[in-house]
Amino acid sequence: MSAREAAPSERDAAAPAPPAPPDPKPMRPTWVLLRKDLLLERRAPESVPAMVLFSVTTFVLFHFGLGRDEVDGTLAAGVLLVTILFAAILGINRLFVSEQAEGGFDAVLLAPIDRTALFLSKALALFCFLTLVELVAVPAFAVLLLGPSPWGGIGGLVVVLALLNGALALVGALVSALAIQTRSRDLIVPMIGLPMLVPALIAGARACAPLLAAHGASWPAGKWLAVLALYDLVFGLLAYAVFDFLLED
Amino acid sequence: MDAAPAIELRGVSRRYGERWALRDVSVTVPAGSTLVVFGPNGAGKSTLLRLLATLLRPHGGEVSVLGEQLPRREWAVRGRVGLLAHDPLLYRDLSARENLRFHARLHRRPEARVEQLLELTSLTGRAEDPVRTLSKGLLQRVAVCRAILHDPPLLLLDEPRANLDPAAAALIEPLIGRESGRTRVVTSHDPVGGLAEADLALGLRDGRAALLAPAAEVDVAAVEALYR
Numbered sequence A: 001m002s003a004r005e006a007a008p009s010e011r012d013a014a015a016p017a018p019p020a021p022p023d024p025k026p027m028r029p030t031w032v033l034l035r036k037d038l039l040l041e042r043r044a045p046e047s048v049p050a051m052v053l054f055s056v057t058t059f060v061l062f063h064f065g066l067g068r069d070e071v072d073g074t075l076a077a078g079v080l081l082v083t084i085l086f087a088a089i090l091g092i093n094r095l096f097v098s099e100q101a102e103g104g105f106d107a108v109l110l111a112p113i114d115r116t117a118l119f120l121s122k123a124l125a126l127f128c129f130l131t132l133v134e135l136v137a138v139p140a141f142a143v144l145l146l147g148p149s150p151w152g153g154i155g156g157l158v159v160v161l162a163l164l165n166g167a168l169a170l171v172g173a174l175v176s177a178l179a180i181q182t183r184s185r186d187l188i189v190p191m192i193g194l195p196m197l198v199p200a201l202i203a204g205a206r207a208c209a210p211l212l213a214a215h216g217a218s219w220p221a222g223k224w225l226a227v228l229a230l231y232d233l234v235f236g237l238l239a240y241a242v243f244d245f246l247l248e249d
Numbered sequence B: 001m002d003a004a005p006a007i008e009l010r011g012v013s014r015r016y017g018e019r020w021a022l023r024d025v026s027v028t029v030p031a032g033s034t035l036v037v038f039g040p041n042g043a044g045k046s047t048l049l050r051l052l053a054t055l056l057r058p059h060g061g062e063v064s065v066l067g068e069q070l071p072r073r074e075w076a077v078r079g080r081v082g083l084l085a086h087d088p089l090l091y092r093d094l095s096a097r098e099n100l101r102f103h104a105r106l107h108r109r110p111e112a113r114v115e116q117l118l119e120l121t122s123l124t125g126r127a128e129d130p131v132r133t134l135s136k137g138l139l140q141r142v143a144v145c146r147a148i149l150h151d152p153p154l155l156l157l158d159e160p161r162a163n164l165d166p167a168a169a170a171l172i173e174p175l176i177g178r179e180s181g182r183t184r185v186v187t188s189h190d191p192v193g194g195l196a197e198a199d200l201a202l203g204l205r206d207g208r209a210a211l212l213a214p215a216a217e218v219d220v221a222a223v224e225a226l227y228r
Helices: A003-013 A028-043 A047-065 A073-094 A097-101 A104-109 A116-144 A151-179 A185-212 A222-246 B045-052 B096-106 B111-120 B136-148 B166-176 B191-197 B220-225
Strands: B005-016 B019-030 B034-038 B060-065 B068-070 B081-084 B154-158 B183-187 B200-205 B208-214
Touching (some): A028 A116, A028 B096, A047 A073, A047 A116, A073 A097, A073 A185, A116 A151, A116 A222, A151 A185, A151 A222, A185 A222, B005 B045, B019 B045, B019 B060, B019 B183, B019 B200, B034 B045, B034 B191, B045 B060, B045 B154, B045 B183, B096 B111, B096 B136, B111 B136, B111 B166, B136 B154, B136 B166, B191 B220, B200 B220
Parallel strands (some): B034 B183, B034 B200, B154 B183
Antiparallel strands (some): B005 B019, B200 B208
16 A cells, blocks of 8 residues: 555544543553563463572572571471572563563553553462462472472461462562662662562461471461551552552653 | 644753753744654754653753643643654563563553554554564564554654664555644645645754744755754
């Protein structure tokens, strides 16, 4: 089609648009952005393979570094959750890279959407990545390091990891948005993110320890689950309140 | 030209750290007209476009875009501006069609609009290829589609014909040229071509407006002098 032929139809389509009315489906932009992030990770896997490789390698290092074939209880919970935490840092570092490196960030910021949708989509994407990583990392941990069978407390472990993933995703999306605007992204994420995540790590480890102990409990203590849930709620609301400001020039 | 202004800048300044990228720039652009911005590299052209696009905030002066004061009502401007920047603002691992569909969904535009633009820019045959595999010219065509797929009344075009051969430039002309009927702010290093498509010419030098006049009253030598 030549330019001359194209002109009339384009002119017809180019009527000036008034400000867009509010979206009747406020979560729709979140799903659009999340779908794009998952598609990008599927198309060119970067974060998830790196996080999986890091986790498995760390378990091998612990295996030899501790000089023990098996761990359980508090030590097992600490090894598992600290490894997941450090693996999450890799994912957090890369969370906004596709936007920054590929230049799509400005185009997203120009869209008539609530910027909270960007935060929610990134947090959900990180949650999905962490879940995928744990599907490999937890069995690898059980094979390489864990003494007792994890099956007795698997239900409780899933709940604790889900709440911990929520904490990592919420704080991670917030810190990543902050870090992407600085030149030292790789330093900012661990320097700010790790201290913020200490309470979640403590609660997660306390909740996990009895599940990973020999003849341990099948369900974590309610108070540590409550602490984790409260942490998720507080940081979810905090992130909701401040994320818009983080993206401002 | 008595149309209501689409853009009004009054004494606008913007700095990066200690360096002023724009200083005390004032210009009024009527709706439907074209402002062409000239100036050497680092003169503040891209900063001006980013200010108008709501991606940067002014550090002084007043900015009004499409009747909305910035930054107070920048949310009312988003979605009504089409930005064609130096970077294509596309995801390299997604295809042209996937990129455009993504933006169409964000702007709540039907997917038929994507197909229409792919056809208008003769990209249908390469629409499924990841954009990282496209030449710079094809990439620029996809970027043009992205910039206009939501039918913005204001186009901000940073050297829009860069990397395009004459045939491709002619292909996108109806979409982003004068005949699109949109208000346009275009940066250019081509005095002859730039003045030909301008209603108003702005010359920037070290962030200041060194030249501001109706294009018909500006000669090529005055624009060339900005670069010396």
